[in-house]
Amino acid sequence: MTDRFDAKDLARAVQAGILQPGQDQALLAFLRQQPAQRGSFQLAHVAFYFGAMLIMAAMGWLLTEAWMRIGDWALLVIASLYFLLLTLYAVNLQRREQPVAAGVLAAVAVSIVPLVVFAIERLAGWWPMDDAQADYHQYYTYVQSGWLAI
Structure with missing residues (x-):
């Protein structure tokens, strides 16, 4: 059994009585009118994935290096703005029938x-600020409640 078939397969279906004479040609004409949707390896897709990794790495750098300097409000605004813009752009790309780029941007969002x-938890006081277990070294033996939401 295969998902691919051709005019010979349809002719055999007519001979077997599964299709009425003439239905095979009508079905074949209908299927030929449909746009071909085949996955392919393209350099543009590689560029999309590389760009997504670059954005994720930059946001990770922002968290590890810069959030103490810019503060929680700035982190919330920047991260929310990135999330909103990436989501809107992904929806726009999906509407323009570019599913690979849209999916990659949605994953980045x-x-x-x-x-x-994290920024909301810190601003709301739900993230423990003065806890001795604030690093991730003992994550599996002592999980903070704030980490569960993340």
Whole structure:
């Protein structure tokens, strides 16, 4: 069994009585009118994935290096703005029938959600500020409640 078939397969279906005479040609004409949708390896797709990794790395750098200097409000604004813009752009690309680029940008937008949650938790006082277990070295033996939302 295969998902691909041709005019010979349809002719055999007519001979077997599965299709009425003439239906095979009508079905074949209908299928030929449909746009071909085949996956392909393209350099543009590689560029999309590389760009997505670059954006994720930059946002990770922002969290690890710059958030103490810019403050929680700035982190919330920047991360929320990135999330909003990337989501809107992904929706726009999806409408323009570019599913690979749209999916990659949507994945990048989702990767920024933990930054937004982290900033909200710090501003709301839900993130423990003076806890001795504030680093990730003992994550598996002592999980902070703030980490669960992220």
